[in-house]
Amino acid sequence: MSRKEEYIKLFIDKLPKRLEKGKLEKIISTLDEFHPADIAEVLRQTSTDSAISIIRLLGEDVRADVVAELEPEERETILKELPATEIAESVLKEMDSDDAADLISELPEDKKTSVIEAIEDTEQVQDILDLLTYDENTAGSLMAKELIKVKENWTVKQCEYELRKQAQEVEDVHTVYVVDNLDKLVGVLSLKALIINDENVEIKAISNKDIISIKATDESKEASRLMDKYDLVVLPVINESRQLVGRITIDDVVDVIVEEAEKDYQMLSGISEDVESSDNVWQLTRARFPWLLVGMLGGIFGAMVIGFFENGVNPALMAFIPLIVAMGGNVGIQSSALVVQGLANQTLSGSITSKLFKELGVGIVNGILCAFLLLLVNILIGHETLSYSFAISASLLSVIVFAAVFGTWIPLFFHRLRIDPALATGPFITTANDIFGLILYFYICKLLI
Amino acid sequence: MSRKEEYIKLFIDKLPKRLEKGKLEKIISTLDEFHPADIAEVLRQTSTDSAISIIRLLGEDVRADVVAELEPEERETILKELPATEIAESVLKEMDSDDAADLISELPEDKKTSVIEAIEDTEQVQDILDLLTYDENTAGSLMAKELIKVKENWTVKQCEYELRKQAQEVEDVHTVYVVDNLDKLVGVLSLKALIINDENVEIKAISNKDIISIKATDESKEASRLMDKYDLVVLPVINESRQLVGRITIDDVVDVIVEEAEKDYQMLSGISEDVESSDNVWQLTRARFPWLLVGMLGGIFGAMVIGFFENGVNPALMAFIPLIVAMGGNVGIQSSALVVQGLANQTLSGSITSKLFKELGVGIVNGILCAFLLLLVNILIGHETLSYSFAISASLLSVIVFAAVFGTWIPLFFHRLRIDPALATGPFITTANDIFGLILYFYICKLLI
DSSP, X not given: OOHHHHHHHHHHHHHHHHHHTTOHHHXXXXXXXXXXXXXXXXXHTSOHHHHHHHHHHSOHHHHHXXXXXXXXXXXXXXXXXXXXXXXXXXXXXXXXXXXXXXXXXHSOHHHHHHHHHHOOOHHHHHHHHHHHTSOTTBGGGGOBSOOEEEETTOBHHHXXXXXXXXXXXXSSOOEEEEEXXXXXXXXXXXXXXXXXXXXXXXXXXXXXXXXXXXXXXXXHHHHHHHHHHTXXXXXXXXXXXXXXXXXXXXXXXXXXXXXXXXHHHHXXXXXXXXXXXXXXXXXXXXXXXXXXXXXXXXXXXXXXXHHHHHTTSOGGGGGGHHXXXXXXXXXXXXXXXXXXXXXXXXXXXXXXXXXXXXXXXXXXHHHHHHHHHHHXXXXXXXXXXXXXXXXXXXXXHHHHXXXXXXXXXXXXXXXXXXXXXXXXXXXXXXXXXXXXXXXXXXXXXXXXX | OOHHHHHHHHHHHHHHHHXXXXXXXXXXXXXXXXXXXXXXXXXXXXXXXXXXXXXXXXXXXXXXHHHHHSOHHHHHHHHHTSOHHHIIIIIITTSOHHHHHHHHHHSOHHHHHHHHHHOOOHXXXXXXXXXXTSOTTBGGGGOXXXXXXXXXXXXXXXXXXHHHHHXXXXXOOOEEEEEOTTOBEEXXXXXXXXXXXXXXXXXXXXXXXXXXXXXXXXXXXXXXXXXXXXXXXXXEEEOTXXXXXXXXXXXXXXXXXXXXXXXXXXXXXXXXXXXXXXXXXHHHHHHHHHHHHHHHHHXXXXXXXXXXXXXXXXXXXXXXXXXXXXXHHHHHHHHHHHHHHHHHTTOOOSOHXXXXXXXXXXXXXXXXXXXXXXXXXXXXXXXXXXXXXXXXXHHXXXXXXXXXXXXXXXXXXXXXXXXXXXXXXXXXXXXXHHHHHHHHHHHHHHHHO
């Protein structure tokens, strides 16, 4: 934690007392020195009423940034208390188009319309309506409309003049975009190039024509892939006619990367909704119960499998059921997780068949190691006869090999069907492997003994 | 995939034939239009010999960028074939200090020294040696030394002059750093501010003094937290005396975020080393066997538990063993994964006790739901008596509640001991829960029947 953050923590600790005493003006004068992200942190720790009072006293541009920094649920609670005109005039006015569109898309349907109608700036309304047309997982949904655009036949001097004019509106300028007369993106220009070149040089001569761009209708994942691959801080967004329509900044893409990783992680752990451990018991239960149900059904089916074989086999075999199902589950999870990760970071190469053969190899090596160890243990300290020990190890080997191949195949199969392969990890694989594992175990033991 | 990338894919497909015909010059003239990340992609698809021939024919600055874009293992294979002087003079010369330090740290010990000795630029040697002193997980290990530094009492004009002078060396300039006479960081200045302000304005008057910076010895995770929280593209790094020593760019931090997420994901799936599904069978086995061994030992212990209870209880209870252990495992994984994710993205709040109580709540709700369902199934279609059905459901409830609390407590406990809490997820939790679940199951059934 930085020294500033420690100071903020102290400030938050003292806040309830100060609020009680009604020292709002004093609070605001301190908050004025804070970064919007820190003011959002402060609001998080106060009641909705106090948060609204504080927001109303903030400067206009800070206010927009602070509201943009809040988490969607926090924002929802606060905006519920504000009338549509106040949202339009004092929150949205200074807000970047992407944040404004996000804010509006979070509002309930009826309030959406009244807020949009209350915005005075027709250009802003146009930008917001445009951004709202893009689906959630497209590059368009990540972009902002604010950018500095110059014509290719301008000079550096004209360009600097334009920058001065537009600078108020566009906060973080990293790159200037060069367009032709039809507004088509023809080049990019770093601010550095503007500074180090003579003011009479034509833009065309110094702009970089090797542009990496994305279509607004492309997937948002593609935006993060491109920005990661080419180490970009900002990515221009074009429409079907190659006209410049917006830009995506790296902070939004980082959010996409983190969300994707968290979603895959939760899938693997058997959580079906996006929850945090700070959510309430009901939210947590709802996110966790669906997969537990799958596990339950698998378990009931497993009980039927055991019931079916029970009479024919030696009861001593029952003792190894947990080992067999656990190993099948572990191997299956390992295999499917590797595939899902490979698909996510695009390091998977080669055909499905070659991957299955490799997993067959890994399964056989791990299977033989485990089966041999179990055989040793059973012979040395177990009470089973030699033929039982052999049969148990042989089935362990087959369960492991099966789980490795099955765990690899399922996410690849899902991917081919355009179902999220992460769905194939976690409880799905373990439950399926439990059942197949039990059947294999009893069947092989019956065969061998 | 962009149109350019499709073209590159086509180029790669035709490459073997062209290489066979020895058309190196023609290949190079095409590569000249490619981005270094794409040239690295091309090299990935060729033999080491061809890759070296191509690298030698590239322009000096492109060559450095291409080598920096390669994966560590690919770089290792290529650098093994190059003499120390060639690495120093034709690869490192134009390379950014952070990439150069990374490259050198990957070399075998003896080659490290000879490469450093072969570097002619003493300043570069100094920068590299400085960067090599920082531990792998510190902010210092992420930083580059290249930055634009100006004095606070300079004017905009002097600043632009300095930028022109240094521009060759520093490729991506986002921010200019303002220092005092003791080289202490006192402000930051955007390039936009340089362009929109008059050339006689003093830097002091237009620089932003509210600096967010990090100490070189701080953790690299802290750098990614700060850049994420404050939406920074570049973060200045200072030493203990607040002197400016380097800068961290967002692309390096994105790599840290992705690596952390991948590590946690692999831990959860029971993979102990950083592997990709494209690694060979032996690497994959080595990364996967350790946790399978843990599962094996747990299974053997479980077999002993069952053996211990076996004689006293009804064999019908055996059929529900897979269900009991699977549910304990699933709930435990869900709980521990939520804690690990909360610790990773720092959304965990409140005391350990409050978190355990909440998990107790989630466990009880999920447990009652599952136990009731199982009771229904057993009464409606099962062959067990009512008292058996009750006993099985009661133990399922206790196993779920226990797994929820245990799964929450273990990663929190690890975290307090400064052990990576991610270690507590995956096979560790499932194996521990298997054993405790079995004991609870048999014990409760014995008590109730």
